[in-house]
Amino acid sequence: MDRESGSYSWHEARKIVPLLLSIAIVSVSHADEVAGAKHTVVIENMQFQPKVLQVKVGDLIVWKNRDVVPHTVTASSGDTFNSGKIEPDGSWSYRVRKKGTIPYVCTYHPTMAAQIVAK
Amino acid sequence: MNRMIRLLAAALFVLIAPVAFAQSETLNDTQIAAIVVAANSVDIDAGKLAEKKSTNKDVQAFARQMVTDHTAVNKQATDLVKKLNVTPQENATSKSLKEGGETNLAKLRKLQGKDFDKAYIDNEVTYHQTVLDAVDKTLIPNAKNAELKNTLVKVRPIFVDHLEHAKQIQASHK
Numbered sequence: 001m002d003r004e005s006g007s008y009s010w011h012e013a014r015k016i017v018p019l020l021l022s023i024a025i026v027s028v029s030h031a032d033e034v035a036g037a038k039h040t041v042v043i044e045n046m047q048f049q050p051k052v053l054q055v056k057v058g059d060l061i062v063w064k065n066r067d068v069v070p071h072t073v074t075a076s077s078g079d080t081f082n083s084g085k086i087e088p089d090g091s092w093s094y095r096v097r098k099k100g101t102i103p104y105v106c107t108y109h110p111t112m113a114a115q116i117v118a119k
Numbered sequence: 120m121n122r123m124i125r126l127l128a129a130a131l132f133v134l135i136a137p138v139a140f141a142q143s144e145t146l147n148d149t150q151i152a153a154i155v156v157a158a159n160s161v162d163i164d165a166g167k168l169a170e171k172k173s174t175n176k177d178v179q180a181f182a183r184q185m186v187t188d189h190t191a192v193n194k195q196a197t198d199l200v201k202k203l204n205v206t207p208q209e210n211a212t213s214k215s216l217k218e219g220g221e222t223n224l225a226k227l228r229k230l231q232g233k234d235f236d237k238a239y240i241d242n243e244v245t246y247h248q249t250v251l252d253a254v255d256k257t258l259i260p261n262a263k264n265a266e267l268k269n270t271l272v273k274v275r276p277i278f279v280d281h282l283e284h285a286k287q288i289q290a291s292h293k
Contacts, residue, residue, distance in 0.1 A: 046277060046279070068192065068195050068273065069187065070191075088191070109184070110284055110287065111280050111284060111287075
């Protein structure tokens with residue numbers, strides 16, 4: 001670096017740019033790994049457990065179907081999502097995008113209802 | 120007056136006898152397996168008919184769900200029967216369920232439109248309540264094999280959900 005002008009020479013820049021790029025790439029991949037916590041909702045005995053799940057925006061929620069019949073995870077209002085059919089022993093995941101309370105149901109079994117509270 | 124009392128007593132016996140029978144009947148595991156398969160098959164057949172005949176989307180969706188869920192429950196039962204290497208043994212209850220199912224189908228085939236929907240859903244409410252009572256009072260208490268008992272406990276909430284679902288449709292179509 002030219003100490004008087006405070007600017008980098010072309011030769012120095014060639015050394016620094018790859019270094020900065022590698023730092024940026026590492027930061028991005030690291031940010032992806034720690035984007036949010038992971039939560040699991042178990043679907044069993046025709047219920048979502050837990051019935052109310054507290055999460056933060058960016059968290060990942062995984063629903064695991066331990067019943068012998070298929071289910072869905074379908075938002076009733078607010079942030080919209082719909083898993084489609086989740087077969088027995090199957091799972092489906094969703095990353096929370098917005099703050100708020102999201103009630104959801106299984107469209108096959110209307111008595112099954114639960115909610116996500118995203119802060 | 121005496122004749123009236125005798126008629127009332129006879130009517131009460133007809134109403135109470137099947138319940139008493141269900142509560143006191145002692146069943147072995149192969150008989151229980153036959154009852155589970157019969158109970159599911161009866162509802163699958165009624166569901167298939169309703170999928171074809173009903174024009175109401177709620178009733179059609181419910182019927183489709185009955186076919187899917189009871190087929191899944193039957194698969195659990197038949198897989199377990201194969202695993203345990205036993206043959207389901209027909210008995211008075213499994214035969215009665217099948218006969219009741221046939222009678223219901225014959226009745227439903229003669230009905231159309233809203234009359235069909237009402238008869239189908241009314242029967243689904245009664246049927247699921249009856250099966251649930253049998254599961255609680257007869258099948259689970261009598262099951263000896265732990266896996267069979269666990270399967271019955273595991274599928275019980277499905278019958279509870281179906282009963283509530285049928286009641287919801289029944290109430291919304293009144």
